[in-house]
Amino acid sequence: MLKQIRPALLMIVGFTVITGIAYPLAITGIAELVFPHQAAGSLIVRDGKVVGSELIGQSFAEDKYFHGRPSATTEPDPKDPAKTIAVPYVADNSAGSNLGPTAKALVDRVKDDAGKLKAQNPTAPVPVDLVTTSASGLDPDITPAGALFQVPRVAKARGLAEDRVRRLVEDHTEGRFLGILGEPHVNVLKLNLALDALAKG
Amino acid sequence: MTLNGWLQIALYCVILALTVKPLGGYMTRVFNGERTFLSPVLGPLERGLYRLSGVDARAEQHWTTYAIAMLLFHVAGFVVLYGLQRAQAALPFNPQGMDPVAPDLAFNTSVSFITNTNWQSYTPESTMSYLVQMSGLTVHNFVSAATGIALAVALIRGFARRSAKAIGNFWVDLTRCVLYVLLPISVAVALFFVWQGMPQNLGAYTEATTLEGAKQVIAQGPVASQEVIKMLGTNGGGFFNANSAHPFENPNALTNFVQLLLIFAIGAALTNVFGRMVGDQRQGWAVFAVMGILFLAGTAICYQAEARGNPAFAAQGVDSAPSALQAGGNMEGKEVRFGIADSALFTTITTDASCGAVNTMHDSLTPLGGAVPLVNIMLGEIIFGGVGSGLYGMLLFAILAVFIAGLMVGRTPEYLGKKIEAKEVKMAMLAILILPLSMLGFTAIAVVVKPGLDGLANAGPHGFTEALYAYVSATGNNGSAFAGLSANTLFYNTTLGLAMFIGRFLMIVPMLAIAGSLAAKKIVPPSAGTFPTHGSLFVGLLIGVILIVGGLIYFPAVALGPISEQLAMNAGTLF
Numbered sequence: 123m124l125k126q127i128r129p130a131l132l133m134i135v136g137f138t139v140i141t142g143i144a145y146p147l148a149i150t151g152i153a154e155l156v157f158p159h160q161a162a163g164s165l166i167v168r169d170g171k172v173v174g175s176e177l178i179g180q181s182f183a184e185d186k187y188f189h190g191r192p193s194a195t196t197e198p199d200p201k202d203p204a205k206t207i208a209v210p211y212v213a214d215n216s217a218g219s220n221l222g223p224t225a226k227a228l229v230d231r232v233k234d235d236a237g238k239l240k241a242q243n244p245t246a247p248v249p250v251d252l253v254t255t256s257a258s259g260l261d262p263d264i265t266p267a268g269a270l271f272q273v274p275r276v277a278k279a280r281g282l283a284e285d286r287v288r289r290l291v292e293d294h295t296e297g298r299f300l301g302i303l304g305e306p307h308v309n310v311l312k313l314n315l316a317l318d319a320l321a322k323g
Numbered sequence: 324m325t326l327n328g329w330l331q332i333a334l335y336c337v338i339l340a341l342t343v344k345p346l347g348g349y350m351t352r353v354f355n356g357e358r359t360f361l362s363p364v365l366g367p368l369e370r371g372l373y374r375l376s377g378v379d380a381r382a383e384q385h386w387t388t389y390a391i392a393m394l395l396f397h398v399a400g401f402v403v404l405y406g407l408q409r410a411q412a413a414l415p416f417n418p419q420g421m422d423p424v425a426p427d428l429a430f431n432t433s434v435s436f437i438t439n440t441n442w443q444s445y446t447p448e449s450t451m452s453y454l455v456q457m458s459g460l461t462v463h464n465f466v467s468a469a470t471g472i473a474l475a476v477a478l479i480r481g482f483a484r485r486s487a488k489a490i491g492n493f494w495v496d497l498t499r500c501v502l503y504v505l506l507p508i509s510v511a512v513a514l515f516f517v518w519q520g521m522p523q524n525l526g527a528y529t530e531a532t533t534l535e536g537a538k539q540v541i542a543q544g545p546v547a548s549q550e551v552i553k554m555l556g557t558n559g560g561g562f563f564n565a566n567s568a569h570p571f572e573n574p575n576a577l578t579n580f581v582q583l584l585l586i587f588a589i590g591a592a593l594t595n596v597f598g599r600m601v602g603d604q605r606q607g608w609a610v611f612a613v614m615g616i617l618f619l620a621g622t623a624i625c626y627q628a629e630a631r632g633n634p635a636f637a638a639q640g641v642d643s644a645p646s647a648l649q650a651g652g653n654m655e656g657k658e659v660r661f662g663i664a665d666s667a668l669f670t671t672i673t674t675d676a677s678c679g680a681v682n683t684m685h686d687s688l689t690p691l692g693g694a695v696p697l698v699n700i701m702l703g704e705i706i707f708g709g710v711g712s713g714l715y716g717m718l719l720f721a722i723l724a725v726f727i728a729g730l731m732v733g734r735t736p737e738y739l740g741k742k743i744e745a746k747e748v749k750m751a752m753l754a755i756l757i758l759p760l761s762m763l764g765f766t767a768i769a770v771v772v773k774p775g776l777d778g779l780a781n782a783g784p785h786g787f788t789e790a791l792y793a794y795v796s797a798t799g800n801n802g803s804a805f806a807g808l809s810a811n812t813l814f815y816n817t818t819l820g821l822a823m824f825i826g827r828f829l830m831i832v833p834m835l836a837i838a839g840s841l842a843a844k845k846i847v848p849p850s851a852g853t854f855p856t857h858g859s860l861f862v863g864l865l866i867g868v869i870l871i872v873g874g875l876i877y878f879p880a881v882a883l884g885p886i887s888e889q890l891a892m893n894a895g896t897l898f
Contacts, residue, residue: 126388126391126392126395127395128376128377129376129377129378129392129396129494130392130395130396130398130399131376131399132375132376132377133372133376133396133399133494133497133498134396134399134400134403134462134466136372136375136376137462137465137466137501138403138458138462140368140501140502140506141461141462141465141466141501141506141552142457142458142459142461142462143457143458145461145506145509145510145548146457146461146545146548146549148510149510149513149514149517149523149545149547149548150523150524150525150545150548152514153513153514153517153523153524153547154523154524156514156517156518157514157517157518160517160518160519160520160521160522160523161517161522161523161524162522162524162526162543163522163524163529163541163543163571164520164522165529165531165541171532172529172530172531172532173531173532173533173534174531174533174534174539174541175529175531175541176520177520177570177571177574178539178541178570178571179570180531180533180534180537180539181533181535181537182534182535183535184535187534187535191659211539212539212540213539213540213541213542214448214449214528214540214541214542215446215448215449215564216448216542216563216564216565216568216569217446217564217565218565218568218656218684218686218687218806219655219656219684219687220656220684220686220687220780220781220805220806220807221655221686221687221780221781221807222686222687222781222785222788222807222888223633223635223653223655223687223688223689223690223785223888223892224635224690224783224784224785224888224891224892224896224897224898225781225782225785225897225898226897226898228633228655228687229635229636229639229897232635232636232639232641233639236636236639236640236641237639240640247640247641247642248639248640248641248642249641249642249648249649250632250636250641250642250643250649250651250652250654251649251654251659253636253639253641254653254654254655254656254657255655255656256568256656256657256658256659257565257568257656257657257658257681257682257683257684257687258563258565258568258569258570258658259565260565260569260570261570261658261659261660262570263658263659263660264659265648265649265650265659266647266648266649267642267646267648267649268649268659270648298327298576299575299576299577299580302327302330302331302334303331303334303576303577303579303580303665304575304576304577304579304660304661304662304665305576305649305650305659305660305661305662305665306647306648307659307660311534314534315534318534
């Protein structure tokens with residue numbers, strides 16, 4: 123048994139050096155050289171300022187922007203750090219709601235949100251992704267149904283024709299990978315940046 | 324359910340099946356100590372490690388020495404990992420200035436990562452420095468996976484050898500597995516992941532100003548290098564709290580698909596290593612078939628349940644039907660880019676294996692959809708399984724299956740020419756029964772004491788399932804969670820830590836005893852009375868034994884949790 127103590131100690135040291143230091147640092151070095159944009163978090167810069175990441179959703183509340191999905195992320199309460207308060211799209215504290223399907227809190231929330239959405243667009247049924255929180259709380263995407271549902275509100279707020287806004291949604295709808303993998307989705311931040319660019323240009 | 328959903332699942336199965344033989348052949352060469360195409364590069368590193376640690380690579384070990392070496396290695400790993408967490412504030416690579424990790428949490432996390440569980444009571448992006456993530460957690464993602472694989476190979480040697488005293492050398496198996504199997508795949512796929520959008524940097528978190536003028540702090544880090552081994556080694560511990568649902572940990576459907584392949588790749592290939600080492604690849608394919616059938620059954624149930632959605636939403640005017648414009652279904656706790664099919668597939672695979680990474684919040688699954696991961700882990704994660712642990716768990720059930728077959732015909736049972744006698748059956752039963760003792764025993768305590776009940780987030784049967792799932796996941800070394808549970812408390816950190824320890828090591832020791840005992844036996848030549856273990860009859864019998872043993876032990880607990888909740892949901896009851 124004593125004979126195994128030396129390898130036990132030195133093997134953990136050896137593997138820490140190989141897999142815990144050399145490997146991640148080498149990957150970091152190569153990644154920053156070959157894929158600098160992705161390695162840094164796929165950040166979007168507008169007018170010299172970082173406005174977000176292509177991959178991370180952000181909170182939109184104004185009528186002139188498309189809104190992402192509800193988010194269940196939280197932040198420490200500034201008044202009492204032991205408690206948390208609900209703040210959507212906190213990108214250094216990813217989380218889902220973890221509400222089960224028979225939770226009254228879930229069904230009440232959905233009822234509330236669905237009511238508000240129906241007031242914006244009474245003609246269409248409410249797409250389920252617009253009233254459910256994502257797993258990460260940072261979902262950058264909505265479904266094409268979820269984007270088209272919001273077209274009347276956004277068009278009205280911006281004084282644009284609905285057709286123009288609908289075309290923009292269609293241009294920003296990304297299909298499945300090779301037509302098979304994943305689901306069609308619309309990146310909310312990119313769509314809203316395109317809307318702003320449209321207003322400027 | 325949609326045609327496209329099933330197409331994705333079928334494509335996954337085809338590609339997985341195609342990887343089995345090449346990877347199995349390569350791994351067989353690695354564990355037989357033969358040269359591989361990577362030997363010119365990695366050979367000097369391998370020999371350097373042996374020289375540094377004073378290991379004689381040609382000296383083989385008796386099963387007791389093998390077990391002691393493995394256990395001592397874990398003691399050393401535990402101490403280093405615990406120390407790193409406690410000291411992280413004073414160490415480099417901590418741009419966010421993380422404080423030292425609390426003692427009970429550091430204990431829980433250390434046990435969690437040395438046992439290949441990766442249960443996380445903490446939120447990584449607000450708790451762990453980059454140094455702990457890289458030099459602590461990533462290291463154990465490599466070596467705990469390699470340990471599991473080494474142990475499975477040791478058991479295979481027990482079947483393959485005749486009248487032998489030794490079952491291999493733990494240090495050699497560990498080293499060769501890390502260097503020749505895990506590291507090369509990790510390097511290649513980590514770079515692929517960065518290309519696809521995963522961050523890989525050591526900088527502080529980015530402060531962005533959103534379009535509406537709010538401040539958003541975007542967590543960063545060396546994500547890709549940890550992500551790949553998290554999946555390949557069936558570890559499952561996320562770089563971020565949301566794990567593989569976080570867009571940085573799983574940016575698109577392609578990375579999702581590759582992650583799913585990584586989870587099963589080694590577990591599936593080990594069935595082929597088994598076949599090759601015992602000299603009959605059909606034996607490996609029979610085990611593969613059992614795993615494949617159970618996998619497809621679980622996927623179908625989970626996909627169906629999630630695609631149906633939450634019936635309580637219909638009354639609110641919410642449209643959950645699938646169409647060309649949306650995936651529909653139960654989207655609470657899911658990501659749009661994955662929809663229902665990829666989420667159900669991930670949920671099933673991550674719990675068939677002992678991975679525990681999630682791209683969906685399991686706590687928000689429908690009752691039946693959530694029962695699938697729960698039952699997968701209860702059955703011992705033998706469906707391709709954790710790397711190594713899946714195969715040795717399945718072989719324990721195979722021993723039980725031939726034993727039962729032997730009882731039915733009144734003949735001494737044999738498996739692969741080895742007589743299965745009282746010692747093997749006792750040890751196999753011990754290894755199998757340790758799991759429910761911990762899973763059900765700890766749950767029973769948690770649901771009657773106050774600190775246990777205080778942690779539950781949901782009421783009604785769903786709350787019971789939260790506690791049950793936690794101990795099932797910890798004992799099964801899975802690490803996924805019904806994450807509403809507030810587990811970062813002294814009560815849960817301690818009891819879950821114990822459950823992880825019991826589930827890993829108290830199963831391994833009897834398993835290694837079987838390996839040693841089998842290696843010492845002669846091989847009986849097959850005769851007309853030998854029960855063939857490569858045909859469909861054996862496949863059916865093995866599935867039956869797994870489901871009956873699992874069903875009898877766990878049915879009451881599943882009835883109290885998911886089954887009650889399903890009935891309540893259908894009746895429109897809310898809690």
